[in-house]
Structures are given as C-alpha cells and as structure tokens.
Amino acid sequence: MNPSVSVIIPTYNWSSVLPYSIGSVLRQTFTDFELLVVGDGCTDDSEAVVGRVGDPRVEWINLPTNTGHQSEPNNEGLRQARGQFIAYLGHDDLWLPHHLSCLVSALEQGADLAYGISLILPGEPNGYHRWPYPPCEGYQPGMWIPPTSVVHRHSITDHVGGWRHHRELDTDPEIELWRRAYTAHYRFVFVPRLTAVKFPASTRRDVYKLRPCHEQADWSKRIEKEDDFEMAELIRTILAMAAQARPKPYRILLRDFLQETRRGVVRRARRLISRPRSPKGESVDARREFKGLPRMP
Numbered sequence: 001m002n003p004s005v006s007v008i009i010p011t012y013n014w015s016s017v018l019p020y021s022i023g024s025v026l027r028q029t030f031t032d033f034e035l036l037v038v039g040d041g042c043t044d045d046s047e048a049v050v051g052r053v054g055d056p057r058v059e060w061i062n063l064p065t066n067t068g069h070q071s072e073p074n075n076e077g078l079r080q081a082r083g084q085f086i087a088y089l090g091h092d093d094l095w096l097p098h099h100l101s102c103l104v105s106a107l108e109q110g111a112d113l114a115y116g117i118s119l120i121l122p123g124e125p126n127g128y129h130r131w132p133y134p135p136c137e138g139y140q141p142g143m144w145i146p147p148t149s150v151v152h153r154h155s156i157t158d159h160v161g162g163w164r165h166h167r168e169l170d171t172d173p174e175i176e177l178w179r180r181a182y183t184a185h186y187r188f189v190f191v192p193r194l195t196a197v198k199f200p201a202s203t204r205r206d207v208y209k210l211r212p213c214h215e216q217a218d219w220s221k222r223i224e225k226e227d228d229f230e231m232a233e234l235i236r237t238i239l240a241m242a243a244q245a246r247p248k249p250y251r252i253l254l255r256d257f258l259q260e261t262r263r264g265v266v267r268r269a270r271r272l273i274s275r276p277r278s279p280k281g282e283s284v285d286a287r288r289e290f291k292g293l294p295r296m297p
Contacts, residue, residue, distance in 0.1 A: 003057070005033040005100060005151070006081030010073030011091035012040040012066065014208060015049040020216035021091050022053055027224070030100035033057060033087075036080060038073035041066035068288065070147070071163035071173045078154070078162050086154050088147035092199050093118075094219055095148075096230055099195035103151040112186035113152040113178070115145050116195035119233060121215070123204030130237050133198075137190035141179045144172065148196045156181050194230045197223070206292035 007025055011018060018037065025035050037050045039062035050060040061076060074088065085107055089095060099116065106114035117132045134145065160180045163173050182188060197219055201207050223229050288294070 002082040002084075003032050003034045004083055005030070005085045005087055005104060006077065006083035006154070007033050007035045007087045007089060007100075008074055008077030008081065009035065009037045009089050009091050010040060010070035010077070011037060011042065011046055012208075013042050013044045013046065014091060014211050015042075015044050015046040016211050016213040017092045017216050018046060018049050019053075020213065020220045021089055021093060022050070022058065023220060024095040024097075024223070025089060026053075026055060026058075027097050028095065028100045029097050030104055033100065034059065034082060036061055036077045037091075038077045039063060040068070040070070040073045067165075068293075069166045069173065071165055074147075075162040078157050081154060084154055085151055086157070087151040089196075090146070090148045090198065092201060092216060093146075093148040094197045094216060094223060096195050096197075096223060098193065098230075100151070102191050102193050102195055106189045106191050107151060107153060110187065111189035112156055113150060113181060114189045114191055115139075115149045115151075116191045116193050118146050118149045118196040118198045119194060119237065120146075120198050120200065121219075122200060123207070129240055131241065132194065132234065132237055134190070137192065139178070139182060139188040139190070141182055142171070142175060143178070144175050145178055146196075146198055147174050148198055150178075152181070153186075156184075156186055160184050194234055201291045202287040205290055209292035 009018075009021055009025075022035065022037065025033070035055075035058045037046075037058065037060050039046055039060070041063050047060050047062065050058060061080065063072060063076060067073075070090075078086065085104060087100060087103070103114040103116060115134075117134070119130060120133050121130050133149075134143070139145070157177075160177075163177055166173055169176050178188075199215055226232060
C-alpha cells in the first residue's frame, strides 16, 4: 500500500545535519509517510548516515552529478514519490512533531497546498534575531514560502510541472513554483501553527565548508524535551522582538511588525524595478558563494 505522504529532503555534502532533520520526520505524530533523502551528487558519507537510520520508510537516492540547487533533487523526489501528498524539508531544518498532522489535515479538508509558520533563525542577525514567518496569512503571488513549511497534493506538480532550474528564472524556484500553482487556481491554505524551525544557510557564511550541526542538535533536544515547545517558543519570540523595539502593547507591536514587513516588500519591489536586471540565477549563485559553495558553470 502506498503511503499518504512522500517527504523529500534534498541534500548536498552536509551529512552531520541529516540525523536531526530525519529525526524530526521520524518523530511526527502522523506516521503514514515515506522519506526520500535525495542527494544532489553527494560525494561524502551522506549515504552511510542515512543507511544507519534503520527505518524502512527512509530511502536514499543520489543524483549522478551536482546540479547546484534543491530543484533537481526535489524533481527526482517527485518522480519517485508514491504518496498523494508531497512535503519538503530542508536538510538543515527541523519540524515540530505536529507538522504533518496539521498540514495534511488542511489538505484532507479541501486545500491543495497548505503551509504553516516557520521560526526563522538567521545566522548573522539583521534586525530581528528571530521571527515567525509568514507574518500574515494571505498568500500573494510572488510571496516566498519556505519549502520546509509546505505540503501539497502530488497532483499539483503533475499538472503544472515541477521545479525549474534557477538559471531559467529571475526569482527563486520555490517562489516561481508556488506562483505557478496559485495561477492554476489551486487552493492555498495557511495553517496558523508554528510547525518548523528554519536555519537559513544563506545567512551563515561558509556553512558548507564548516558543516556545523550544533544548532540543529540544540534545537532538536529542546523540541523533544520542552513541554509545549510551540507555545513557549512563540512567547519567547514575541518577547525577543519586543525587547528590540520601544515598549508597546502587543497589539501595536504586531501591527507595526506587519506594516514594516509590507513596506519592506514594496521597497524591495521598487529596487528590483529600478535597477538593471541581473542575469538569471544570479541571486542563487551569489548565495552559493556566501555559503561556501562554488558558482555553477
């Protein structure tokens, strides 16, 4: 019998974080899944690390060559996925135990794509040291939703196609895929629960050279051991945000946060319109260099 959900973890030569991301999948309260760990031409010991998990639901797949972005590992995962629902997890990210149950429930109630809240933990703080994302529930075309936050029907990518290569695009492949699905009139639903913790590699200089895993280890332990981690962490995040602002009532703080987020989107859009257009895929290539990876030829 096929599983309900196919979980896809794209990875490249960072085996030390895999036990933590995989562990967060295996601790899900929703257990009817297969987990496809797809290497982007990995040459390290990732296959051995995955093999030591010892769970029949976990499968290792490796592309013959490195393609430089999660798009092709994700597409290979889609080709081999047997589930009616698709979930993505960054190899250095973590799910809370209720992630799949919450988002699959939204799909079973009629959504085509569901997404929850991810706690974003930047490596080099800029403004807020942590923040919940997305800050508002309504999807708008062009909005970034981290793949770690998303579960969608397999039929979406069967219909609109899979992930496009970043060199074909002026934006990130996930932004383009969600927009393509939305434009095809698939129903997006926001689930107002904190379900994931994201450690953006693009804010951690040379992370693919250093390949640390201490953050994932610490947060995995907290998620597993702390009572009502979701509520406690949301409270800590709100207090951290408030500490960096003038003392204000929570209602005013939240309003200002949402307004500033919208203003930032508008400012970024204006800059993109006014500046000369960069070559396709330039932003992804620049982030690769920052993370300690070479530019793709």
